[in-house]
Amino acid sequence: MTMSDAATTETRDELVTLTRRLVSIPSHEDETACGDAIESWLREETDADVTRDDHGNVLARKGTGTSLALVGHHDVVPPDESQVEDSGEFVVEERDGRLYGRGTADMKGAVAASMLAFRDAAPAGELVFASFVGEETGGEGARGAIADGFAPDYAIVGEGSTNYSGADVTDVAVAHKGRRASTVVAHGSAAHASEPEAGANAVYRACDAVDVIRGLDVPEAEVFGERLSGSVVVTEIDGGSAWNVVPERCAVTVDERTVPGEYAELERVEAIEGVEWVIEQDLPPMRCDDADFADRVLDAARRVHDARGDETPAQVTKPHATDAGRLAEAGTTCVIYGPSEPGEAHTKDESVSLDVLERCYETYRVAAASWASE
Incomplete structure (x- = not known):
């Protein structure tokens, strides 16, 4: 995995800009505006088949064959009053290499990284992007999509898996409670x-x-x-x-x-x-049912960590329920890989590391680019 310095700088700038855009849009009571932003970006930036289902989920597909989905959600929990501008938009601040604001960690940063990876990867199989509504209130979006037939073969869900095995490491979670x-x-x-x-x-x-x-x-x-x-x-x-x-x-x-x-x-x-x-x-809990898939995602993560000079990630388990549980229950083989750190989500000081966001983008892209080609 190699990228030129210019490409890396350009991608990081895009990632920060897109994350800031998504985070600034309130989506704790109504996810429509944030879904609109995701949908319009995908239509403008990709040639994929982009749809918006009746539940408000944003879905995009490209390629054919065995499917790998990059999955997130664009709803957030209610903000602290300090996280809201007078205009009603959410506060987004960048300092000390991190973005601060409601949804930066959980999980619009990962959604932005997935969107860019979906655009940039050219997989041999089918690549799917999905951003659900209603995850914070019981998974209504995922349940609705599954009931409508959403059934990718494999999925990388961008919920938090950073700083589990060690500091400044983004691990691959193979199960959660x-x-x-x-x-x-x-x-x-x-x-x-x-x-x-x-x-x-x-x-x-x-x-x-x-x-x-x-x-x-x-x-x-x-x-x-x-x-x-x-x-x-x-x-x-x-x-x-x-x-x-x-x-x-x-x-x-x-x-x-x-x-x-x-x-x-x-x-x-x-x-x-x-x-x-x-x-x-x-x-429902989640258990990855395919060791080879878990190993492939871990290999992609390790290649990215190694290229960046970071510590080596591991396979871990996660204490929190996510939409991966519903997908796994419906037959999708899942792992979790994302930038949020333990204790970071749902706080008045919620933030995400820009270095880790970039690491997640690169891992999603590497995993997707090699999909069904090995």
């Missing part, structure tokens, strides 16, 4: 607190359920030698109506981090009289 949010509801019957035996205390039943949850085994999985451990934790409890009334209802909120193929046995709480278990949200 999912998240299952559920509510355990205990039902009883009300009575005056002076005669507690006349009722059935829902809080007591809920406490029995909590004891069951605390004793559950934590799910674990192994992917290509990397261990991934889940977790189960009670995060909220709400019950009772007055100090002198035996409560007739108590709800317990449970956060469960799932791993591929494994769930905690939360259904065991329903063995307690009056207790029901309700799943509120289930974001």
